Amino acid sequence: STPLCSKLNTEWVTLNVGGKYFTTSRSTLMTKEPMSMLARMFAEGDNGFIMTPSNVDRNGAYLIDRSPTYFEPILNYLRNGQLIFDNNVNPEGILEEARFFGIESLVPQLESLIQSSQRSRDNVPLT
Amino acid sequence: STPLCSKLNTEWVTLNVGGKYFTTSRSTLMTKEPMSMLARMFAEGDNGFIMTPSNVDRNGAYLIDRSPTYFEPILNYLRNGQLIFDNNVNPEGILEEARFFGIESLVPQLESLIQSSQRSRDNVPLT
Amino acid sequence: STPLCSKLNTEWVTLNVGGKYFTTSRSTLMTKEPMSMLARMFAEGDNGFIMTPSNVDRNGAYLIDRSPTYFEPILNYLRNGQLIFDNNVNPEGILEEARFFGIESLVPQLESLIQSSQRSRDNVPLT
Amino acid sequence: STPLCSKLNTEWVTLNVGGKYFTTSRSTLMTKEPMSMLARMFAEGDNGFIMTPSNVDRNGAYLIDRSPTYFEPILNYLRNGQLIFDNNVNPEGILEEARFFGIESLVPQLESLIQSSQRSRDNVPLT
Amino acid sequence: STPLCSKLNTEWVTLNVGGKYFTTSRSTLMTKEPMSMLARMFAEGDNGFIMTPSNVDRNGAYLIDRSPTYFEPILNYLRNGQLIFDNNVNPEGILEEARFFGIESLVPQLESLIQSSQRSRDNVPLT
Numbered sequence: 001s002t003p004l005c006s007k008l009n010t011e012w013v014t015l016n017v018g019g020k021y022f023t024t025s026r027s028t029l030m031t032k033e034p035m036s037m038l039a040r041m042f043a044e045g046d047n048g049f050i051m052t053p054s055n056v057d058r059n060g061a062y063l064i065d066r067s068p069t070y071f072e073p074i075l076n077y078l079r080n081g082q083l084i085f086d087n088n089v090n091p092e093g094i095l096e097e098a099r100f101f102g103i104e105s106l107v108p109q110l111e112s113l114i115q116s117s118q119r120s121r122d123n124v125p126l127t
Numbered sequence: 128s129t130p131l132c133s134k135l136n137t138e139w140v141t142l143n144v145g146g147k148y149f150t151t152s153r154s155t156l157m158t159k160e161p162m163s164m165l166a167r168m169f170a171e172g173d174n175g176f177i178m179t180p181s182n183v184d185r186n187g188a189y190l191i192d193r194s195p196t197y198f199e200p201i202l203n204y205l206r207n208g209q210l211i212f213d214n215n216v217n218p219e220g221i222l223e224e225a226r227f228f229g230i231e232s233l234v235p236q237l238e239s240l241i242q243s244s245q246r247s248r249d250n251v252p253l254t
Numbered sequence: 255s256t257p258l259c260s261k262l263n264t265e266w267v268t269l270n271v272g273g274k275y276f277t278t279s280r281s282t283l284m285t286k287e288p289m290s291m292l293a294r295m296f297a298e299g300d301n302g303f304i305m306t307p308s309n310v311d312r313n314g315a316y317l318i319d320r321s322p323t324y325f326e327p328i329l330n331y332l333r334n335g336q337l338i339f340d341n342n343v344n345p346e347g348i349l350e351e352a353r354f355f356g357i358e359s360l361v362p363q364l365e366s367l368i369q370s371s372q373r374s375r376d377n378v379p380l381t
Numbered sequence: 382s383t384p385l386c387s388k389l390n391t392e393w394v395t396l397n398v399g400g401k402y403f404t405t406s407r408s409t410l411m412t413k414e415p416m417s418m419l420a421r422m423f424a425e426g427d428n429g430f431i432m433t434p435s436n437v438d439r440n441g442a443y444l445i446d447r448s449p450t451y452f453e454p455i456l457n458y459l460r461n462g463q464l465i466f467d468n469n470v471n472p473e474g475i476l477e478e479a480r481f482f483g484i485e486s487l488v489p490q491l492e493s494l495i496q497s498s499q500r501s502r503d504n505v506p507l508t
Numbered sequence: 509s510t511p512l513c514s515k516l517n518t519e520w521v522t523l524n525v526g527g528k529y530f531t532t533s534r535s536t537l538m539t540k541e542p543m544s545m546l547a548r549m550f551a552e553g554d555n556g557f558i559m560t561p562s563n564v565d566r567n568g569a570y571l572i573d574r575s576p577t578y579f580e581p582i583l584n585y586l587r588n589g590q591l592i593f594d595n596n597v598n599p600e601g602i603l604e605e606a607r608f609f610g611i612e613s614l615v616p617q618l619e620s621l622i623q624s625s626q627r628s629r630d631n632v633p634l635t
Contacts, residue, residue, distance in 0.1 A: 023524055066206060088213050196340070469594045
């Protein structure tokens with residue numbers, strides 16, 4: 001059980017994304033895509049974190065001015081390396097966030113997914 | 128990382144839209160459509176903000192008596208310039224809010240979207 | 255900007271409908287259908303409000319023992335005069351609440367909507 | 382307005398069902414199916430309530446270790462006597478809760494509903 | 509009513525899964541699959557719980573860095589032994605969580621469910 005414990009003992013952060021709270025670990029935000037803007041937001045610079053305390057709300061959550069709905073699958077991707085989302089979620093919204101946060105490995109995956117779903121819609125026979 | 132920091136250091140506001148909280152920056156509300164009613168609600172007048180403290184709830188959030196469900200895609204549009212919403216969301220609800228908040232650039236986009244979806248529904252062959 | 259200000263300065267109320275909070279103004283609850291039960295709940299009687307403080311929760315919200323899911327389109331209707339709801343929402347649930355709260359103008363609209371959707375389902379050819 | 386007042390003055394209870402809060406009245410929980418397990422949980426025994434204070438969370442809500450998603454239509458049924466749920470909700474989840482809470486009048490209604498939806502799915506012609 | 513009481517008197521735990529709260533009992537987490545990672549997280553070791561207080565948020569909830577959306581059907585399965593989820597929920601997301609938490613009995617069930625839904629999608633005739 002040591003690996004579990006050590007994983008759980010990492011530093012926890014809470015993000016306030018557009019008004020909704022997400023709790024995760026700094027290692028989740030930084031490990032999968034270390035050069036992404038999201039990772040760099042939580043990297044330690046010479047003078048501590050790049051995100052300064054002025055960007056923290058009264059509950060201690062880091063403020064991010066983006067859509068919570070489309071951030072959720074991005075965060076899950078960083079947790080487990082899989083892009084998974086529910087039927088009713090619009091992949092174009094996820095693509096927009098992947099680009100904003102600089103999660104480069106997700107961008108081509110989402111682009112081809114959007115293209116193929118558009119093609120199958122266009123394929124419907126005319127009545 | 129300077130542009131990121133300066134962007135994040137803008138003034139944060141929390142809106143209580145019909146009972147649901149949205150956190151964003153004043154610049155998001157004011158930059159994309161500066162003449163909209165929403166932008167003017169957060170513009171500074173001669174005597175400070177136009178929205179006076181009497182319209183703030185006990186958590187310091189600005190009270191707006193509108194639908195939270197349909198405000199969400201409006202706010203995302205102001206954040207990234209894209210109109211994106213999930214399959215199950217009714218675009219007529221978004222149109223209603225775009226009109227109320229005076230987000231003029233969204234109105235024709237939503238109107239043509241609603242018209243084309245009605246046309247495709249009417250096109251279904253009779254049984 | 256005077257009409258906006260005066261509108262925003264109306265009295266705010268928070269409703270706890272079945273456990274979910276809705277924030278709105280008393281004028282929204284009372285203007286559209288002044289004779290509805292919902293309007294009368296917030297009308298001032300000879301001895302103040304009809305709803306007495308014993309029906310208020312610890313956050314100061316008025317307690318209403320009904321479905322929050324189906325109350326939402328009702329409240330939006332009172333805000334903007336339009337009946338709009340998402341694809342996955344069951345109109346029979348909204349009808350039940352419209353009847354309970356006495357929003358009479360919504361009842362025939364919902365009834366014909368439910369009937370026509372049942373007719374189109376019955377029209378599907380047998381296999 | 383007397384019947385409304387007397388109804389609203391009943392005792393309010395808040396339930397924490399699997400982490401989500403539901404606010405309702407004890408009369409809603411006890412009137413429709415007085416012999417159900419749910420009703421008996423809030424019945425007064427010789428020594429006060431059967432649910433003892435140890436089952437109350439720090440907000441004073443009664444703890445119930447069940448699914449909040451599928452409890453919602455059950456509670457609405459107890460409020461207004463109608464089984465109504467949205468398109469995307471799985472009736473098998475509601476049936477499971479109806480059985481757990483002992484809401485006997487809902488069980489056959491849900492069972493026949495599940496059977497007929499399975500039959501219509503099986504009826505799809507083979508390709 | 510003794511079995512009900514004794515069941516309700518078990519120890520309650522609140523989990524903060526990715527920012528969303530779930531309330532359940534330790535027995536629910538440990539009974540159905542005692543050897544799962546989830547059960548072992550709440551098992552008592554020689555020196556108390558394996559999950560140490562450093563993994564608890566300011567509300568006393570145990571922090572778990574995973575998707576709340578897909579944890580919900582997992583928790584319901586542990587409560588009642590049934591895998592039930594709504595139409596719009598992606599079973600691949602549930603599978604990912606079942607694997608992470610080590611709920612072995614769910615894995616083959618979800619795998620065959622995903623395979624058969626893919627097969628039926630592939631079976632659609634070409635136009």
